[in-house]
Amino acid sequence: MKIQKLYKMVSLAGLALSGCRLGNPGAATPIPQGSVAGYVVSAGPVAGASVAVLGPDGILATTRTDDSGHFAASVQSLDTTITLVASGGSYGNAAGANVPSGTLRAALPYQSGSAEAVAITPITNALVAAEGYFQGQGLSAAAAVARADTGFMDWLGFDPLVTEPVLPSGGGGSGQTLSAGLRYGLVLAALAHWAHANASRAQTLTGLMAADVAYDGLLNGAGSGGTLALGSLPLSADAYRQGLADALLQVAAAAPPGSTDSLSGPNAQALLAYARTLAESTSPLFGTLPPAPFGGNTLALTVAPLPSWTHGTIVVNGSVTDPYGLPVSVTIAIDQQQYQTVTATPAFAFAIDTSRLSDAVHGVTVTARDAAGDQASYQGSVGIDNTPPQACVSVFEPLVGGVLMAGRWQDLSGVVAGVADGAALAITPGAWEVEVPVPVPSPLVVAMSDAAGNQQSFSWALSSASNPAPCP
Known part of the structure; x- marks a missing residue:
């Protein structure tokens, strides 16, 4: 009996490998031919990458990406979960240099004979790492893919497996809409920007993300060797949430003025709202730790020294710069009573008619706030004396x-x-x-x-x- 069962298993494997499958007993039917296509994108489209399509039993197909990062391959397989591995290739950076991409992965359910579209990016690379953790916890390959994809999709607001990234511009995207593709492109650009701001390579950050979720299925900074760090920055759930939101706004602030992905363009409010969504995400990807409120960065606020005593009209002036290039509203309060609000350019000035105030020493508070919720404040005092000796x-x-x-x-x-x-x-x-x-x-x-x-x-x-x- 054991020999007969083994013979049947070998026969079935042979039929699968020969491009046939069993339908009715005794009849073999061809396995339909399908396809998988998409883009390999890191901080830019990855050209010249080798893409291998892997099934449970090995390589199903190989292909390469063109200059736009696009690839396509024919696949002949039963229903399964396939893994795509993109290795080699390079993308162009802002300085015009070619940057090696390293190895990126993606995994997705494949239905026999179907035409699948997939993106292979640093995000899907982290998805594969999370899937490995969930399979180790007893989930099937398909269930692990769904579990990992859901966590990242809840955070990012788009499906990173099937959304085609649209890189930030010169004017990327179309029309007046902050599309899912443009959000994907902004997220990838923001990851690279965040890494560079912490004296690290983009691949270092995305590698840390993969190691993070591979350890416990969460983006919380925990790794097998303790707390993970990006340069000198310890990683945590809030470090990911706030860090990506800040970096995305900084990328948008540097976009061409008026473009679709610019903070001075038609999607300015949508970009701010999206950054807030990233920063305040309650995705299960971050466990049960509630997010910190969006914003909280300190603006660069300078206020000219106030005189000890004055009379008549006093001018309170200064300047404030915003890390995102956002408009900043500046409010002055006297003795905690709001007096006036102006928009900094980045300079600002308030002309205060002190005849409205009593002769005394008064507290002065200047508060600067941008649309992202970041703020800075100054507190001082000035003596008002409008009565002559x-x-x-x-x-x-x-x-x-x-x-x-x-x-x-x-x-x-x-x-x-x-x-x-x-x-x-x-x-x-x-x-x-x-x-x-x-x-x-x-x-x-x-x-x-x-x-x-x-x-x-x-x-x-x-x-x-x-x-x-x-x-x-």
């Missing part, structure tokens, strides 16, 4: 060759200077004095100015009959 005379003493006058002053910000007939006042806290040489004019005009810039003049007659009254 008040003064009185306590000493009026004729001298040989002149007259000595002295008195007191009152002022919130403090008297800082004064003159009497060209002679400078000696100012001390709350008091003043001056010696005016002859001939002493009458009336004698004494002028004072305070730290806020207010000025006041006092006129006193000097005849013996009308000497100034002493200070109370």
